Amino acid sequence: MSNHFKAADIPQISATFRFQWEEAQGCHVLLYPEGMVKLNPAASEILKRCDGINSVDLIIKDLKSAYPDADLDSDVYHFLDTAYDNQWIRHKSA
Amino acid sequence: MTTNGSDTSPPKPLWLLAELTYKCPLQCPYCSNPMDIARYTDELSTEEWIRVFKEARALGAVQLGFSGGEALVRKDLEILIAEAHKLGYYTNLLTSGVGMDEARIRAFKQAGLDHIQVSFQASSEELNNYIAGNNSFEHKLEMARLVKKYDYPMVLCFVLHRHNEDQVEQILEMSHALEADYVELATTQYYGWALHNREQLIPSQAQVEAAEAVAHRYQEKYKGKMRIFYVVPDYHEARPKACMNGWGAVFLTIAPDGTALPCHAASELPGLTFPNVRDHSIEWIWNDSNDFNKFRGFGWMKEPCRDCSEKEKDFGGCRCQAYLLTGDATNADPVCSKSPHHEQMVKLVNQANMEPKRDTAPLVFRNMRNSKKLTAHKWPTTSKA
Numbered sequence: 001m002s003n004h005f006k007a008a009d010i011p012q013i014s015a016t017f018r019f020q021w022e023e024a025q026g027c028h029v030l031l032y033p034e035g036m037v038k039l040n041p042a043a044s045e046i047l048k049r050c051d052g053i054n055s056v057d058l059i060i061k062d063l064k065s066a067y068p069d070a071d072l073d074s075d076v077y078h079f080l081d082t083a084y085d086n087q088w089i090r091h092k093s094a
Numbered sequence: 095m096t097t098n099g100s101d102t103s104p105p106k107p108l109w110l111l112a113e114l115t116y117k118c119p120l121q122c123p124y125c126s127n128p129m130d131i132a133r134y135t136d137e138l139s140t141e142e143w144i145r146v147f148k149e150a151r152a153l154g155a156v157q158l159g160f161s162g163g164e165a166l167v168r169k170d171l172e173i174l175i176a177e178a179h180k181l182g183y184y185t186n187l188l189t190s191g192v193g194m195d196e197a198r199i200r201a202f203k204q205a206g207l208d209h210i211q212v213s214f215q216a217s218s219e220e221l222n223n224y225i226a227g228n229n230s231f232e233h234k235l236e237m238a239r240l241v242k243k244y245d246y247p248m249v250l251c252f253v254l255h256r257h258n259e260d261q262v263e264q265i266l267e268m269s270h271a272l273e274a275d276y277v278e279l280a281t282t283q284y285y286g287w288a289l290h291n292r293e294q295l296i297p298s299q300a301q302v303e304a305a306e307a308v309a310h311r312y313q314e315k316y317k318g319k320m321r322i323f324y325v326v327p328d329y330h331e332a333r334p335k336a337c338m339n340g341w342g343a344v345f346l347t348i349a350p351d352g353t354a355l356p357c358h359a360a361s362e363l364p365g366l367t368f369p370n371v372r373d374h375s376i377e378w379i380w381n382d383s384n385d386f387n388k389f390r391g392f393g394w395m396k397e398p399c400r401d402c403s404e405k406e407k408d409f410g411g412c413r414c415q416a417y418l419l420t421g422d423a424t425n426a427d428p429v430c431s432k433s434p435h436h437e438q439m440v441k442l443v444n445q446a447n448m449e450p451k452r453d454t455a456p457l458v459f460r461n462m463r464n465s466k467k468l469t470a471h472k473w474p475t476t477s478k479a
Contacts, residue, residue, distance in 0.1 A: 016247040016275055018184060018208065024106055024154025031184035033209040033249050033276060034157060036108065087318075 002077035004084040005056050010092040011080060012052030017088050019047055030088055037088075046079050052092045056080065105390070106154035107346040107380050110183075111358060112143065114171070115350050116163040119192045121227030121459035122215060124253050124295055125287040127163065128361050130472060132465035137350045140170040142371065144177045146348055149376035151181045155346065158183040163350065166193030172201050179206025186211060188251075191237035192230050199240050210241045211249040211278075217264035221257060227459050238272045249276040254305060254327070255295040256446070262308040266322065274320055279309055281327040285359035285414055287460040290468070294457050296446040302330050330443055332436075333404070334411025334427035341389035341413060346380060354379045356386055359414040363423055389413050389423070396424055398432040 005011060013019050018031040028044035030037040039047065045066070049059040060076050083089045116131035138146070147158065158178050165171055166189055178185050187202065191212045202210070214234055215225035222231040241248045250269045252258070258265070262279065269277045284292050297305075309324035316322065328335045338345045338357045347355040352371040355361060361368060366385045369378075380386055388394065392405055399410040410416070411427020419428045420435045428435035458464055 015245060020182065022154075022156055024156070029156070031156065031208070033211065033247050034109075034159070034186055036156060036184075 002056075003081050005077065005080045005091075007057040008055050010052060010055050011050040011059075011084075011089045012092045013047065013050055014087055014090050037086075042075070043079060043083075046076055047083070047088070050080075050083075050089050105340075105343045107150055107344065107376075108155060109157045109159070109345045110147070110150045110155040111159045111161055111345065111347040112146070112165075112174075113161050113163065113347060113349050113358065114138075114143070114165045114168045114174070117167045117462075118162055118164040118190070118460070119167075119228060120164065120190050120215075120230065121461045122225055122253070123287055123291045123457040123459050124225075124255055124282045125460040126283050126285045126359055127460065128286050128359075129290060129465060130469040131163070131460070132462045132469070134350045137168075138348075138352050138371070140173055142352065143170075143174055146352075146371050146376060147174075147178050147181055147183070150346060151183060153377060153380060156182070156184060157186065159186045159188050161188045164190055164193060166190075166198070172198075172205050175202055175207045176205035179208075184208050189213070190226070190230065191234045192228070194237050196240055199237075199244050203244050203246070207246070209249065210246045211251050212238050212241060213251040213253070214265075214268075216252070216258040217261045217268045221261070225257065227461070235272070238274075242273050247275045248273070249278055250274045251278040251280055253280045253282055254297070255282040256297040256301060257295070259297040259301040259305050262305045263312075266308070266312045266316075270316060270320055276321045276323065279305070279322065279324045281325045283359070284329070285362065285418070287458070289418060291457050292442075293445075294455065296329060296442065297327065298447045299330060299443055300447070302327055328411075328415075328427075328429045329439055331429055332431040334408050334415075334429040336408045337412035337415075337427070340409040342380070342386040343390070343409075346376070354383075354386075356389075357414070360385075362414055363417055365423075394424055396426075398430075398434075399426045402432065 016032055020029060020031065022029045025038055028039045030039065045063060049062055060073055063072055063076065080089065115137055116127055116134045160171065165187060175185055185207050186209045187207055188211045212234060214222060216222040219231040223229050238248065238250065250272065252265050266277060282288050282295050288295060306324060309322060313322045342356045345357055347358045348371060349355060349361065353361065353368045354371055355368065366388065369383045369385060395405065395410055399405050411429055413423045416425045416427050417423035419438065425435065426433040428439050430436060
């Protein structure tokens with residue numbers, strides 16, 4: 001399902017990135033040395049939950065309770081892979 | 095700054111570069127600070143800087159670079175970092191590392207500093223210290239190790255020129271050994287001191303091609319571990335850089351005396367009044383001042399830029415370079431092969447390719463003594479307000 005994450009894995013935002021809401025941009029962003037990535041709402045909802053506490057299956061469960069009509073398992077795994085490849089997130093260190 | 099997604103709203107100053115002081119313990123002859131650095135004695139106070147940070151943040155600035163000169167010279171740097179952090183900036187300290195120690199690195203962390211970029215002059219102690227004009231190499235290594243120890247993302251920056259262009263492999267191995275997260279292989283930009291020393295700094299075409307090949311090889315080698323940014327030297331290209339991502343589009347530089355500039359080299363351009371934050375709000379300077387609107391958008395362009403299909407990609411290149419090399423800031427950047435002045439760029443690179451005639455004049459090092467000596471004739475008799 002995912003190259004990098006299994007249901008029990010716990011993703012967290014990498015120490016080299018900062019995730020925050022930017023009023024002037026009207027969106028969440030990831031900030032890193034001298035750069036910024038603007039995020040769409042779906043990406044923001046997932047990253048908000050990558051807190052180093054929730055496992056992937058809990059993140060999906062939580063998203064489903066917020067967005068009951070969405071079929072989002074594969075979307076979440078797909079985004080987590082993209083985020084991992086961009087080094088935005090990593091596995092919580094044991 | 096990279097963003098994904100297009101933006102059609104009016105431009106916002108995403109990047110605020112705070113040149114806190116032009117004082118610097120290093121004397122790098124490739125410095126892009128203006129040559130009249132000795133004139134900037136009336137630096138903004140702590141309170142004035144904090145007001146600048148607040149106003150720029152309200153306009154949307156999110157990246158804040160503490161630079162100079164050497165920002166560490168300012169004793170209030172810890173206070174400025176703390177205030178900027180509270181305002182929600184991502185704070186970057188761009189430094190030589192000289193003037194830093196473990197206690198300060200710890201204090202910066204407590205103040206909320208997000209990132210430290212340490213610049214090196216070379217991968218060997220001898221060349222590093224020659225270019226820097228002081229014995230800083232060992233200290234820089236120690237500072238880089240401490241930056242990692244305190245868990246900052248670390249960018250190492252190397253400005254390339256003909257004296258270190260052949261060291262790229264050693265530079266990248268050294269960076270890897272220091273566990274850099276990012277390495278910026280910057281190219282010398284020929285403004286200010288670098289322009290003055292251009293003949294001694296410009297690398298040959300063969301050097302540039304070899305350096306680029308090594309950089310690409312190492313980008314693959316350390317993929318996923320260390321990101322390597324290689325900046326193509328524009329003198330050796332046929333298309334100009336998208337300088338500052340467009341005039342008054344993203345970047346706002348504040349010089350030590352409060353002069354607001356659309357880029358850190360713009361003070362060399364004639365016909366601009368250079369609004370000062372002591373006289374005007376950041377909002378007025380960014381949105382309404384003549385200077386920030388002068389080359390905004392495409393209306394100012396002449397041929398060949400005006401009807402060029404690539405103008406939205408490179409904005410006609412660099413205004414300062416157009417002025418410095420063609421005498422008219424509204425000309426196309428002569429790096430562009432479509433520019434009628436491009437031939438002189440070719441000539442400059444050809445000269446650099448001819449080894450024997452080089453190194454006739456000595457490098458002029460960037461320091462206050464040389465600044466006074468070389469720019470005294472430009473100083474007004476009344477002091478700069």
